Amino acid sequence: MANLKLKGGVITGNQLDEVLAYCKEQACALPAVNVIGSNSIAAALQSAKEAKAPVIIQFSNGGAVFNAGKFADNTDQRAAVAGAVSGAYHIRRMAELYGVPVILHTDHAAKKLIPWVEGMVAEGEEFYKSNGEPLFSSHMLDLSEEPLEENLEISAKMLERMAKIDMTLEIELGITGGEEDGVDNSDVDNSKLYTQPQEVLQSYDALVNVGKFTVAAAFGNSHGVYKPGNVVLKPSILRDSQEFIAKERGLGEKPVFFVFHGGSGSSRDEIREAVGYGAIKFNIDTDTQWAFTQPIVKYVEENSAYLQSQIGNPEGDDKPNKKKIDPRAWLHLGEKGVVKRLYQAFDDLNAVNKFDF
Numbered sequence: 001m002a003n004l005k006l007k008g009g010v011i012t013g014n015q016l017d018e019v020l021a022y023c024k025e026q027a028c029a030l031p032a033v034n035v036i037g038s039n040s041i042a043a044a045l046q047s048a049k050e051a052k053a054p055v056i057i058q059f060s061n062g063g064a065v066f067n068a069g070k071f072a073d074n075t076d077q078r079a080a081v082a083g084a085v086s087g088a089y090h091i092r093r094m095a096e097l098y099g100v101p102v103i104l105h106t107d108h109a110a111k112k113l114i115p116w117v118e119g120m121v122a123e124g125e126e127f128y129k130s131n132g133e134p135l136f137s138s139h140m141l142d143l144s145e146e147p148l149e150e151n152l153e154i155s156a157k158m159l160e161r162m163a164k165i166d167m168t169l170e171i172e173l174g175i176t177g178g179e180e181d182g183v184d185n186s187d188v189d190n191s192k193l194y195t196q197p198q199e200v201l202q203s204y205d206a207l208v209n210v211g212k213f214t215v216a217a218a219f220g221n222s223h224g225v226y227k228p229g230n231v232v233l234k235p236s237i238l239r240d241s242q243e244f245i246a247k248e249r250g251l252g253e254k255p256v257f258f259v260f261h262g263g264s265g266s267s268r269d270e271i272r273e274a275v276g277y278g279a280i281k282f283n284i285d286t287d288t289q290w291a292f293t294q295p296i297v298k299y300v301e302e303n304s305a306y307l308q309s310q311i312g313n314p315e316g317d318d319k320p321n322k323k324k325i326d327p328r329a330w331l332h333l334g335e336k337g338v339v340k341r342l343y344q345a346f347d348d349l350n351a352v353n354k355f356d357f
Contacts, residue, residue: 008098034060060107104136254278
């Protein structure tokens, strides 16, 4: 099959449907990287350019606030909305500059963060009026801590609104363990880490006639990276859910688009198995944080003698240190670290050179 041809820029609506369907058919998936500003955005775009595949760029609520500036007033989620929206405009412009197709997304939003999502959807509605497409490609509602019926009722209402502007909704079933963006599920009941096929079917039935959606079904996933044996992944849950829904509703194979949360630290075999069962999106954050930080740590260690003052270093008491203390010197090293780690993710996901743009 020929590679799917795309243009640089943000992917929305029917084109997003085409990309996700192509990924499922090709048994590949796309990395979804959490960004917090222009440095991580640039790294994500460069890695996608090198991998010749689209990238999913997403803001968490905390990442959006950070992009706005932690000094900003976040009353009623105003900083989170502003940070995400300004980031979306920046990504749109830069995606065209880099010539890279981007799926623009926002990450976990628990019930208390629904005003954040509503604020972004409102911005998307205004953007749609002028441009015929939404500002973002998709948003996520993570109501996995609520009863399933409430989760699906609220999600359906949000999806009904989003569908009017050609947006896709990501929902979560079961709970992703570990800690992420201030939400700590480290001590959650182990049974909640594994979604049952009946729950996926119930979600499918609730949303399939409302709009387009993806499902982050828990199969032992955990945010962060832990010692081997502490996290037991069961990708077979995705397989069983696909087969169950296909049988119960008389559908073709793999009717659901699944999302792999807590992907950092996962083995290549685990990743490929999940992708084979219809996971088309792979969240990665902890690994890219580490990849950004480590080159900077090394830089500081190697240049410590030049970072103690503005003037004076081993080359002479009157020698300036401007070039060494310039943040651009070490921030770009962090960007390069993320590019390398994300390229590895594209490769693990079988996505390298699967697209033309």
